Amino acid sequence: MEKNFRLRFAPSPTGPLHIGGARSALFNYLLAKKNGGTFIVRMEDTDLERSSKESEENIKASLRWLGMDWDEGIDVGGDYGPYRQMERLDIYNEAVQKLIDEGKAYYCFCSEEELAKEKEEQQARGELPKYSGKCRHLSKEECERRIAAGEKPVVRFHVPEGETVVVDDLVRGEVHFETDGIGDFIIVKSDGIPVYNFAVVMDDHTMGITHVIRGEEHLSNTPRQIVLYDALGYEQPRFAHISLILGRDNEGKLTKMSKRHGSTSVVAYKEQGYLPEAIDNFLALLGWAPGGEKELFTLEELKQNFSLEHVSKSPAVFDIEKLKWINGMYIRNASGERLLEYGLPYLKKAGFVSEEPSTEEMIWAMSVIDVLKTHISSFAELPELIRHYRGEIFYRDEVLAEMKEHKEEVLTVLKAMKEKLERNPKIAVDSYKKLLKEISKETGIKGRPLYHSLRVAKTGEEQGPDLDKLSVIIGRDLMLERLKKFIKMFQRMD
Numbered sequence: 001m002e003k004n005f006r007l008r009f010a011p012s013p014t015g016p017l018h019i020g021g022a023r024s025a026l027f028n029y030l031l032a033k034k035n036g037g038t039f040i041v042r043m044e045d046t047d048l049e050r051s052s053k054e055s056e057e058n059i060k061a062s063l064r065w066l067g068m069d070w071d072e073g074i075d076v077g078g079d080y081g082p083y084r085q086m087e088r089l090d091i092y093n094e095a096v097q098k099l100i101d102e103g104k105a106y107y108c109f110c111s112e113e114e115l116a117k118e119k120e121e122q123q124a125r126g127e128l129p130k131y132s133g134k135c136r137h138l139s140k141e142e143c144e145r146r147i148a149a150g151e152k153p154v155v156r157f158h159v160p161e162g163e164t165v166v167v168d169d170l171v172r173g174e175v176h177f178e179t180d181g182i183g184d185f186i187i188v189k190s191d192g193i194p195v196y197n198f199a200v201v202m203d204d205h206t207m208g209i210t211h212v213i214r215g216e217e218h219l220s221n222t223p224r225q226i227v228l229y230d231a232l233g234y235e236q237p238r239f240a241h242i243s244l245i246l247g248r249d250n251e252g253k254l255t256k257m258s259k260r261h262g263s264t265s266v267v268a269y270k271e272q273g274y275l276p277e278a279i280d281n282f283l284a285l286l287g288w289a290p291g292g293e294k295e296l297f298t299l300e301e302l303k304q305n306f307s308l309e310h311v312s313k314s315p316a317v318f319d320i321e322k323l324k325w326i327n328g329m330y331i332r333n334a335s336g337e338r339l340l341e342y343g344l345p346y347l348k349k350a351g352f353v354s355e356e357p358s359t360e361e362m363i364w365a366m367s368v369i370d371v372l373k374t375h376i377s378s379f380a381e382l383p384e385l386i387r388h389y390r391g392e393i394f395y396r397d398e399v400l401a402e403m404k405e406h407k408e409e410v411l412t413v414l415k416a417m418k419e420k421l422e423r424n425p426k427i428a429v430d431s432y433k434k435l436l437k438e439i440s441k442e443t444g445i446k447g448r449p450l451y452h453s454l455r456v457a458k459t460g461e462e463q464g465p466d467l468d469k470l471s472v473i474i475g476r477d478l479m480l481e482r483l484k485k486f487i488k489m490f491q492r493m494d
Contacts, residue, residue: 005037006210008073009063010203012044013056016265019318020215020245021059022066023283026244029068030306040207041073042083044200046193062266067275067299073376073421080207085199092202095232096155096187104231105187107143107153108135129154130183155188157198157228165223170211170240171240171306177223185224197224201274205234211239213308213394240308243287254317269323273346273379275334278327281432286316296329309479335368343369343379350383364472369431371469389473393460393482395489402491404457410445410453411490417454418483432468457486 009025011017025041032039045051056322060075072078082088084194095209100106108131110118119129126164136158147153159182167175168288187198194202204212219241229236246254269279277299289310297305331339342367347353350483352368353361403410416439436454440446454467458479463471471479 002173004210005032005035006040006208007032007037007213008040008155008204008209009060009070010042010043010044010200011069012050013052013059014048014050015058015061015269016057017062019264019266019269019283022266022279023245023286024214024242025063025068026066026257026280026283026302027240027288027306027311028211030302031211031213031308032071033303034306037210038071039068040078040083041070041076041207042085042203043083043145044196044203046196046199047084047278048086048193048207058267060268065270066266082308085194085203086187088203089192089194090197090321091206092188092199093192094197095202096194099157099187099231100155102231103158105155105157106136107138107147107349108154108156108184108186109146109151110134110140119389128181130181130184133158133184136184152190154186154190157224157231159184159185159224159227165218165226167222167226167239168318169219170238171311172241172313173242174221179223179227182223182227182456186230197221198228201225201228201234204237205229205232209237211240212236213242216244216313217242221234241313243315245286245318247318250350254315271380273342274327275330275342276322278323278330281330282323282326285313285322286318287314292343296326303336328377329374331379332372336370339369340366343382344437346382347386352386353436367469367472371465371473375377375465385470386473389459389464389470390475390478395456395460395486399456399462400490400493403490405455405494406449407490409445409449411437411487413445413450413453414457414483414487416443418480418487420485421476425476427479429468429472431469436468457490458482 003207007028009021009028011021011025029039031037035289041060043056043059045056046082056074063070070076072080074084091300096105100107108133114133114134118132118134135153143153159179160317160421161180162216164181165177166181167177169175177199185197189204205208222239222310226236244256246256248254266279267310270276280299280302281295281297284306286463288295288306289312290305291310312434334342338360344353344362347365347368348355348357357365368386369382372382376382417435420439421427424435427435440450443450451467452462455464455470458464458467459470465473
């Protein structure tokens with residue numbers, strides 16, 4: 001019978017949450033939730049020089065923003081803590097001593113210079129560089145003497161020779177590694193801090209992790225971890241190594257996702273105005289194929305539908321246009337409250353509303369965001385689009401030439417609207433619609449001659465949001481100013 005699913009995300013707090021890390025977290029989260037299991041978050045903070053509290057807080061905030069609340073781990077607690085590696089040193093030390101006592105690990109006193117020379121000689125002979133095992137046979141007494149004298153050795157694991165390690169990967173199938181190509185690797189550094197491959201084994205075992213989903217780049221680490229599991233007598237979790245995320249550079253070539261392809265952190269996409277549900281949806285599709293034509297999935301739907309059987313081992317391509325499309329779809333379907341929540345900060349930053357908006361400003365902001373929601377792919381585009389409709393406008397010659405053929409009709413409509421605006425100090429969507437009906441009734445002009453004339457005069461464009469909605473963005477004063485200028489210009493045209 002399958003154990004209760006226990007999956008984890010264990011980032012190193014050395015920077016903001018990377019988009020690739022977020023995808024790994026999501027896949028672990030989804031598989032846990034799909035199977036009624038437990039999702040755990042712990043921190044691999046043994047990189048003392050680069051780890052920071054700021055990075056940890058960024059990672060936690062990003063996970064929560066994406067909706068991936070964890071059941072156990074940092075901040076939440078649980079029965080298998082502590083959940084930061086630097087608080088687990090006693091656990092590691094006990095296991096290391098056990099390996100040393102059993103002859104499965106040993107102290108190594110080789111200097112950096114000695115190791116570099118050994119590697120150089122091996123390469124000169126055409127051999128695969130690996131540690132020779134020089135310190136493997138040092139006596140216990142010699143090790144104790146040298147340590148007492150102040151030398152600070154590393155601890156190496158004695159890798160069994162002439163064996164094949166089989167990784168039974170849930171995405172890639174069986175992957176074989178020869179132990180003779182591994183060499184005795186370090187499990188504890190000279191400062192007493194365990195290295196990743198050892199600490200992760202101890203953490204996953206003592207926390208009862210059943211499945212490990214991580215990036216393809218970790219596949220080469222897995223045989224080292226498996227020989228440690230075997231040496232310690234631990235049961236292995238099931239491994240699943242998901243594909244790299246590739247980005248397309250300026251020349252169209254696909255390479256590993258990096259900053260040159262655009263933003264790489266979750267917080268950067270949040271700042272650019274992407275919705276968390278759109279990011280989740282997009283990340284899930286990077287390597288996972290749900291089948292069918294459906295592309296938009298809520299987080300709840302992803303929990304129900306996700307499975308490793310549909311995860312591809314082929315590289316996933318980060319397509320920013322696909323992300324924009326998905327985000328645009330979520331924006332169109334968002335509630336008014338959610339649109340305001342995400343859009344208002346951008347209107348504040350651009351100075352369109354106050355830091356503490358009045359009721360009137362809030363109503364305006366809601367109206368503007370609602371008008372433009374079908375024309376943006378992220379909320380960061382709002383200020384630019386508003387400036388577009390409020391900024392300098394240009395009238396194309398071919399458009400003006402067409403309007404000249406109906407000059408009197410055009411002027412009649414524009415003058416009628418000018419007079420209406422002069423008598424109405426405030427304009428809203430409903431009141432603008434009323435003005436249009438009045439002008440149509442009074443002049444007898446309707447349809448394209450009415451709407452096209454007003455749209456061109458006010459925006460310089462022939463297409464765009466409905467005029468009544470556009471009136472909210474442009475505002476009564478600017479509309480009146482543009483009408484007056486256009487009428488003067490148009491009257492002078494031959």
